[in-house]
Amino acid sequence: MQPNLQHTSKPAVESNRGFQVWWQMTRPHTLTASFVPVLLGTILSLEHGNIHIGLFIAMLIASLLIQAATNMFNEYYDFKRGLDNEHSIGIGGTIVRDGIKPKTVMKLALSLYGLALLLGVYICMNSSWWLALVGLICMAVGYLYTGGPLPIAYTPFGELFSGFFMGMLIILITFFIQTGTVTATSIQISIPILVLVGAINFSNNIRDLEGDKENGRKTLAILAGKKKAVTLLAFMFTFSYLWVLGLIITNGAPIWAVIVLLSAPKAIQAIKVFKAGISPIQMAPAMKATAQTNTFFGFLLAIGIFIGHIVS
Template structure:
């Protein structure tokens, strides 16, 4: 497939549809995977002293820009490789459904990376230039997730990479730029969020299992099989909640952290629907519930840490 000839055939989008097309292209439901880790990492820094609001906002927007750019790279490269069409489930659809030129999507992704770099310079000036190296690695992971000769999305390591960078990495950077150091507590508290970020990708790969298999991908869901993949997802949920109990028992976090249990119904809904349904369109709510598990879990854990700091 020659993507240039296809892109030339796509007509410009109508002005009255612009806002909705661009909004869908952002895939806003994925942005909590950036918002929650930055906020949690910053809240973990509360006991160290005053929080630098400028650093928090810079880190937040840089992380969200990288997340959005990653979504756009995904949209672009999946189109170029012929994986997406107008009936594809779970995509922004700007290219295949709405006529946005592929080069426009790619250019926007690079522009967002540039904005992230500018914010990164500010963050480094206010903290440490070592952050620049880590930030570049995070950006490379976002690009090579679907770009490059061997995209990460085609391998069994997608969940590990996404969890490491969008969970552990962002939380620890957010903590470090506020405190100038790292602690074992920050590392440990980041683990359940990292697992749940990986769970979001696994749920996506379970939904897309049949189509990904036809297109030659070797995701964890494909290699394990649908039933085993759902059980892995269940295990990821269980481990995340068990870790909170362990942390409470060992005084790493306080009893307020039991608030995360309010997110259990979302995890239950996700597993129930993945066990009962198989068609991609039928699994959209299951994937949504998985993402909401991460969002509610992370938000409630953040609230718990704030309460622990101000009340305990």
């Protein structure tokens, strides 16, 4: 069923919540999926010399802009395909609930991409122009995640694409612009972040499983079914912690990295809520806990690596 276009004429944005509406449209709980990899990649580069603060800030802002724009593309195309309504769970559905015109959302998303491109030019000027190609591919994937004739979000590969491009690749790009190289250690450290960023996407798909199924999506959560999907999510969490412990044992990470275990309660909370929840609104806190797991895990891993660098 197509959305009622009359919703777009509501003046809610101007008269009710103002800036809060625009802020929520960026889906701020997902933005740490960009911030954490940039921080981690930068901390990893300390072993190779001093940090270029300008490149760190440019990479951080560019990553956040691309993530926010991707979320807005998601908002736009979910509306166009009739997936959002006034009762949508979460902070999606701003167009139908708050009266923002779809064209405005698309223009804003493209503007954020434009700003990211300008920052990309600065980054390339101070590192390598090969990154221009990598950056353009990342931006294309961000758009095609929900745009285009066959959106990635409608396939079982959404977790893989989001984890690789918004997790691993951001770490490696950030590390490269500071050091001019990519090492085995930087790749190994990025793997659990790849998994956890993918887990954020997976948790969203578990929450929206029934609605996505009705709208013809073929996500991994739908193919697995809720029970197996939650089990797979638990495995993703477990793998991430065991991977870091394995790196510590093999001297691929400092012993201080063990503090990532402090984030485990959030992962446990996510699994418990998903197991107990039936409706999307009951499972929404589990999605939030999954995003927090990635945030806390990434921050703690960065702190552990930083401490290891200081005391070595």
